[in-house]
Amino acid sequence: MAILEGDAYWVSATNPNKTFEPVYTVDLVVEDSVADDFVARGFKVKDLKINDEPVGRAITIKRKVNGPNGMVRKAPKLFDKNKVPLDELVGNGSRVKVQYNEWETTNKYGDFKELDFQAMQVLELI
Numbered sequence: 001m002a003i004l005e006g007d008a009y010w011v012s013a014t015n016p017n018k019t020f021e022p023v024y025t026v027d028l029v030v031e032d033s034v035a036d037d038f039v040a041r042g043f044k045v046k047d048l049k050i051n052d053e054p055v056g057r058a059i060t061i062k063r064k065v066n067g068p069n070g071m072v073r074k075a076p077k078l079f080d081k082n083k084v085p086l087d088e089l090v091g092n093g094s095r096v097k098v099q100y101n102e103w104e105t106t107n108k109y110g111d112f113k114e115l116d117f118q119a120m121q122v123l124e125l126i
Contacts, residue, residue, distance in 0.1 A: 001118055005097045006030040009048060009058065011090040013078050013120050022065035024076050024117050026090075028098055029056035042113050050092065061100050063117040077119035091126035 006028040016022040027048055030038075035045045035057035048058040067073055076099075080086045090096065099119040105112050 001099050001101055003097050003099050004028055004030060004034065004059070004061075005095070005123075006034075007056070008090055008094045008096045008098075008120070009050070009055065009092045011092075011094070011120075013076055013090060013117075014087060016065050016075070023062050024065070024073075025060060025062035026096070026098060026117065026120065027058040027060050028096070029058045032057060035059065042111075043115070059115065061098055061115040061117045076117045079119065079121045080125070081121065081123050083121065086122060088122075088125065090120070090122055094122055094126045095124035097121040097123065 009027040009029065011026045012024055013026065016024050027046075029048055038059055039045050043059065045057050045059055048055040063073055063076060065073055078086045078090075097120070098117065101116040101118060103114055103116055
């Protein structure tokens with residue numbers, strides 16, 4: 001498992017985003033050198049904008065709720081800066097550390113590389 005620090009946007013850590021398929025997710029704005037490293041390794045990095053204003057380069061880290069054969073994945077663990085469990089909504093621009101696992105697969109649709117959302121520590125809550 002690895003950890004990244006950055007500013008969190010569009011966080012769905014305690015309740016999944018159900019717009020399409022249920023997923024726990026965070027768009028993490030990171031430093032350019034970190035974003036460049038992820039691009040070089042084949043991950044998607046997007047230029048995040050809020051109300052047409054550039055925010056920075058973001059990596060999407062997510063965990064699908066529904067897995068194979070009816071499996072249901074648990075929500076990522078959420079902690080405050082003192083590592084005490086937290087049950088709050090995390091607002092856009094909050095400073096966080098995100099723990100994730102890298103994984104990749106190949107199927108009939110192509111090659112895929114993703115980051116599985118394991119846990120989040122909120123350093124500065126907005």
